C-alpha cells in the first residue's frame with residue numbers, strides 16, 4: 134500500500150501556486166499499484182482527484198479527499214514501419230520531455246506542442262493544442278483504469294470523442310477514470326506544419342529551414358517570449374476557451390467591433406479569440422489584490438503572490454460577466470476548477 138500523507142500542501146503541485154491543501158495525498162507509479170490502491174477502503178469512502186502536473190487546475194478550496202498523483206513512467210516503441218512509429222508513453226512522463234524524445238528520434242507530429250506544461254496522461258483530457266496542432270492527430274489509443282471497477286480498459290482515437298479542448302475524459306468520464314498510458318503514432322517524414330504564421334516568422338529570424346527540430350525551437354522561443362513562466366508568476370496558461378458562436382452573430386458583432394478576430398470553423402460557426410474580447414474590454418493588466426489579468430496576455434490570469442483560488446475564480450466570474458454584457462458571448466474556463 135502506498136504511503137498516504139495527511140493535510141498535504143498542494144502549493145507546489147499547481148502552477149497557479151495557490152496554497153490549498155489536500156486531506157490525503159499519495160502517488161502511484163504503475164497500473165498494478167494503482168489497481169491495489171483503488172481497492173483500499175480510503176478510495177471507496179473519500180472523494181478522489183487525479184493529479185498530473187497541476188498546470189490546468191484552479192484550487193478554490195482545500196480538497197476534502199484523496200489526491201492521487203500520477204507517476205507512471207516509460208517511453209517505449211511498440212511498432213514501426215517505414216512511414217511511422219507507434220510509441221506507448223506512461224501517463225506520468227513530462228509532456229515536453231516526450232516532445233524532446235520524439236525530436237531526438239527524428240519523429241514528427243508533436244513538435245508544435247513543445248513546452249506545453251504538464252504530464253502525458255493529461256494530454257488527451259483537453260486534447261492539448263497549440264500553434265496549429267492538436268494531440269488528437271497523433272493519439273491512437275488511451276489506456277485507463279476505471280475507478281469504480283478497478284478494471285483496465287482502453288479507447289481508440291475515435292472513442293475519445295476529441296474536439297477543441299475537450300474529450301470524453303473531460304466530459305462524461307471526468308473523475309471516473311485514471312489515464313495510465315497514451316499511445317501516439319508519429320511520422321518518420323517531417324510534417325513541417327508551419328501554417329501558424331508566427332512559426333514561419335521565427336524560422337526566418339533563426340535562419341532555419343522547417344524541420345521537427347527547428348519548429349520545436351521556434352515554438353519554444355515564441356512561447357518563452359509570450360507566456361509568463363509559472364515558476365516566476367503563477368498561472369495556468371489560457372484561463373478561458375475561445376468561444377464558438379454562430380457566424381450570423383459574429384457578423385453582427387463585427388459591425389460594432391471591426392477589429393474582432395474570428396476563425397471560420399464550419400459553414401455556420403466561428404471561433405472568436407477570447408483574449409481579444411478581454412483585451413478589447415480594457416481588462417488587460419486588470420488586478421484585484423494578488424489576482425490579475427496578465428499585462429501582455431489577456432487570456433492568462435495570474436497569481437501575483439498570495440492570491441487564493443477563490444480570489445482568482447471571482448476575478449474570472451467578473452470577466453465572464455463583463456464579456457457577456459459587452460458582446461453577448463458566454464466565455465467558459467478551460468481550466469479545471471476544484
Ligand SMILES: Cc1cc2nc3c(=O)[nH]c(=O)nc-3n(C[C@H](O)[C@H](O)[C@H](O)COP(=O)(O)OP(=O)(O)OC[C@H]3O[C@@H](n4cnc5c(N)ncnc54)[C@H](O)[C@@H]3O)c2cc1C
Pocket residue numbers: 148182183184185186187188189190203224249250251252253254255256258259260261262263310311312313360361362363368369370371469
Ligand atoms: C504556462 C502554461 C501554458 C499552457 N499552454 C497550453 C497550450 O498551449 N495548450 C494547451 O492545450 N494547454 C496549455 N496549458 C494547459 C496545461 O498545460 C495542459 O492542459 C496540460 O495537459 C495539463 O497537464 P497536467 O498534467 O498539468 O494536468 P493537471 O493540471 O494535473 O490536471 C488537469 C485535469 O486533468 C485530470 N488528469 C490529469 N492527469 C490525469 C490522468 N492521468 N487520468 C485522468 N485524469 C487526469 C485532472 O484530474 C484535471 O482535471 C498551459 C498551461 C500553462 C501553465
